[in-house]
Amino acid sequence: MRIVNPTFGLSAAAGEAVALKPVNWKTDAIALFSNSKPNARELLDGIRTKLGAFRSVDNIDFVAKNSASQGASKDLIEKVAANYRGALLAIAD
Amino acid sequence: MKDTTEQEVIEIGDLDVEAFNEYATEQGWSDGMPLFVPTEEKVAKFVERVRGDNRPFSPVPPRQVVPTLQSLAANAVMAGCKPEYFPAVTAAMRGVLDPAFNLHGTLATTHSCAPMVMISGPARKELGVNCGSNCFGQGWRANATIGRALGLMLINVAGAKPGEMDRSTQGNPAKFTFCFGENEEENPWTPYHVQRGFAPTDSVVTVMSGEGPHNLNDHGSTSGVGLLTTFAGGMATPGANTIYGKGPLFIVIGPEHAATLKRDGFSIESIRAELFTRSRVHASRISEENQQTYITTGHKPDGDWFTIAPTPEDIHITVAGGPGKHSAFIPSFGGTTVACVRIAS
Numbered sequence: 142m143r144i145v146n147p148t149f150g151l152s153a154a155a156g157e158a159v160a161l162k163p164v165n166w167k168t169d170a171i172a173l174f175s176n177s178k179p180n181a182r183e184l185l186d187g188i189r190t191k192l193g194a195f196r197s198v199d200n201i202d203f204v205a206k207n208s209a210s211q212g213a214s215k216d217l218i219e220k221v222a223a224n225y226r227g228a229l230l231a232i233a234d
Numbered sequence: 235m236k237d238t239t240e241q242e243v244i245e246i247g248d249l250d251v252e253a254f255n256e257y258a259t260e261q262g263w264s265d266g267m268p269l270f271v272p273t274e275e276k277v278a279k280f281v282e283r284v285r286g287d288n289r290p291f292s293p294v295p296p297r298q299v300v301p302t303l304q305s306l307a308a309n310a311v312m313a314g315c316k317p318e319y320f321p322a323v324t325a326a327m328r329g330v331l332d333p334a335f336n337l338h339g340t341l342a343t344t345h346s347c348a349p350m351v352m353i354s355g356p357a358r359k360e361l362g363v364n365c366g367s368n369c370f371g372q373g374w375r376a377n378a379t380i381g382r383a384l385g386l387m388l389i390n391v392a393g394a395k396p397g398e399m400d401r402s403t404q405g406n407p408a409k410f411t412f413c414f415g416e417n418e419e420e421n422p423w424t425p426y427h428v429q430r431g432f433a434p435t436d437s438v439v440t441v442m443s444g445e446g447p448h449n450l451n452d453h454g455s456t457s458g459v460g461l462l463t464t465f466a467g468g469m470a471t472p473g474a475n476t477i478y479g480k481g482p483l484f485i486v487i488g489p490e491h492a493a494t495l496k497r498d499g500f501s502i503e504s505i506r507a508e509l510f511t512r513s514r515v516h517a518s519r520i521s522e523e524n525q526q527t528y529i530t531t532g533h534k535p536d537g538d539w540f541t542i543a544p545t546p547e548d549i550h551i552t553v554a555g556g557p558g559k560h561s562a563f564i565p566s567f568g569g570t571t572v573a574c575v576r577i578a579s
Contacts, residue, residue: 142245142247142249142271143245144244144246145274145307145308145311146240146241146308147272147305147308147387148240148261148390149240149242150240150297150300151299151300152299177531179524179527208479208531208568209531209569210336210339210475210479210567210568210569211336211339212336
């Protein structure tokens, strides 16, 4: 018996490959990116404090998307990409 | 675009219905209820119904694959649809693919939301969609299987496997199916799809990612003002995403309540205005921690009151159901929209 696969689909075109440069976590600017869920800021604040034990935190900034239920805007992602060498995401509830 | 490693047509050997269901469950294709077998012959009959509708589908998040009419039809067959339901099912799929619907967020969230599907216009009668007594409940094949087909597509095409990509903490029975029709014949105002700019002769599917319906029981009030007091009180709940996420919501008014509101001079606009003001939640009913969360995410109170929707226009109103003194409040996921798609003829 032949059936039609209910999961079948064509994969969307892949995005352009980007050459990644290594991040120096001891000196580079880092974004602490919140998913805007309650307590995300507290989690990221704890990470910033721990990073402060071995590096300057002057260029470690908090960033948050507008809504916990919606994706980050393209503008925000581009701003983070332009201004930071690394980003740490809080994605848990 | 390139083919995935999957095959669109699969040879599964000589399986009876029971064996097919075991096979489908092992593949992760099931919602837990028995499935019909999506043979090539059955699928072809469904696809034939939408041959004139050649608009491509966009990639379906979170899995980001572009479905074919065949793979969508396979889900409609498995759900138990009749072929003539398939244009309504594909319209529902196009609705959830509206970028503002935020399909990725609504499927991956811990919230309990499921897609509400409402059918308006002549298709209600043509397909046998229940718009009257028990319209949210069991007993009607079109209601049961159109909603179920969309749910199966979200599992199988979108990839929202429960406990994997679908991270809902508790889920919701509406994830099995949630489809009903407007009761346009007993709607004393404008049918919902006409409110949205469609012609009365258009058949339209409306989708919103929401909770199940919350009953608004009012046997005592004999005035429109009294009914809206009950409606607003039922809507003013600190636990719904409508206050947390500030999105749209539906009020589905039963025909008897609608007649009372109309008799007392209420219009769709005045009901919205009244409910928007009176369904606000006082800060004393919201924990201080949650108040801080709302405020820091941009949902500032109006004095000591938190509104449950961004604007009165986010309160969507229609009429459905049969005799009795009941209406319903359907809160949404919050970060979503109410999308309408005309059913291709």
